[in-house]
Amino acid sequence: MFRRRRREQPEQAVEQEQAVPKRESGPWDADEPHPESDRIDLGGLRLPHNPDFDVRLASVGDQHVGVVVLYEESSLQLQALAAPRGSGLWDEVKTKILAQAKHLEEREGPFGSELAGEMQVDGAGRPARYLGIDGPRWFLLAVISGKAAVDDAVAAAYLDFIKDVVVVRGNDPMAREEPIALRRPNEQAAAGEAAEGPGLNPFKRGPEITEIR
Template sequence: MVFGRGRKAKQEQPTDSAETQEATAEGSATETAGASGRAFNGPFDLSEIESQDGYVDLGALLIAPQEGLQLRLEVEEATQRVVAVTMDLEGSSLQLQAFAAPKSEGLWDDIREQIGQSVGSQGGQVEEVPGNFGTELLAKLPASSSDGSQGYRVARFIGVDGPRWFLRGVLGGEAAVDRTAAAGLEGLFRQIVVVRGENPMPPRDLLPLRLPKDNVAPAPAPAPGLEQPERGPEITQIG
């Protein structure tokens, strides 16, 4: 696995009727099932794993290594803080960012709406589609090719709400348009562990990322037989 370093950027009163109690029970069961589904299938909260051994420790994110996987840490020039991690695998990419979230509700519904507005303001289009992690966004943004012709750049946004955190991924390359090509990166996304920490943070603040302790040198050259991936399009603002 190779590391790289890039740059960025009128309520009614409740009743005690049997119908109300039944509806409440059904709602609670649905919420529990949803939470259990994520907890069993990932991505995971730190409290849901037995050991951190074997993971690449990037602060707020623990990532399982895999043969052929390259990681790029995207650094904000003004502050020199790491603001995103990008996985490159088999010609596709997955950009990762983790955010603080409220205890009582998730962020993904609101964030999808904001992404749609942002893409629309750039002349692009978005479509909500079902995916392996729930509702996703398929975004098409205007882009110019190397010969000057106009086309579209496609990105798939996936999001998972966890306990006091939200994890967002942006798939690019073949993984954005081909579910089969996305399988490897989706599998890695499922294995991610989010380290929320105990410090209070405003919702939507980025959880702090950092270079791994055993890899503080500049980005090395790609391993033999592997081409250095090009920097993909980034859509990193969520509000």
């Protein structure tokens, strides 16, 4: 399980105290004012610390492409992707998901439009919710499955978690839908770590899940 990261550097904390967030909650962009708190630093994502959550990295080959959070017979998958400047990806991604799923319907949720229903895992149905959040030059896909997809009490803990995520897009050029590079908390981001990786396929099985202690 990931350990919490140290608090933001003093000079960063001072800047954030002076700059009041323009919104009540995130997900936050690293360059916008956001609440200072203990977060797990994974490079492209900074995740709020919740001792009840089991946080793991999802990898394809040597590249970390997402995060899996386990809690109360449920899972939350997070993946941050590069998006074009001035336009989001969620409408396009929703169309892709609906083209492959027969048991999902669109509805309004805490982040706007979302998809809810059932996903197929190893031939069996599993309750699921797909939430998409468009940020400045990034897109965050959150997939909640299991008990939390139908139990509001369990879902609330995941939604609060998502609302305090910080996305670190960086300034380097990236291809459309390229995964924003992640790393283990104790790794230094290497030059060129954000090389183009596999595109988004929320139904494709394959990423390896690794636990960090």
